[in-house]
Amino acid sequence: MAQGGLGSKALVTFTLRNANDYAVKDIEIACTFARRDGSHLTDRRRVIPDTVNMKSRKRYAGMLVGFVNVNANKARCSVVTASRAEFNVTQSNPHSAPENVIAALEPRRQVRN
Secondary structure, eight states, rough: OOOOSEEEEEEEEEEEEOOOSSSSEEEEEEEEEEETTOOEEEEEEEEEEEEEEEEEEEEEEEEEEEETTTTTOEEEEEEEEEEESSSTTTOOOTTTTTTTTTEOOOOOOOOOO
């Protein structure tokens, strides 16, 4: 996370892994931020307007999730929802979370003033 004017910019580096037999797009991630002692501070969501091909991984470095409290020290992110890259008319809910898409945060964090 990098320090900003009114708060901190939450810049996260993570890898999305798509283990499905189809590509996914418009992946929404939710991140929870906490103090060093683990007490909750804030939540942020972000839609990634990109496509992750089937059976592949894609790394995102320094992606802005939003502004968070300056006391935020820990972050945890997960995939909330995504869409199939090729829309299937018979699919009942094209925006449900595919069960095999996983966001893995990388442990390195840089704090800059």
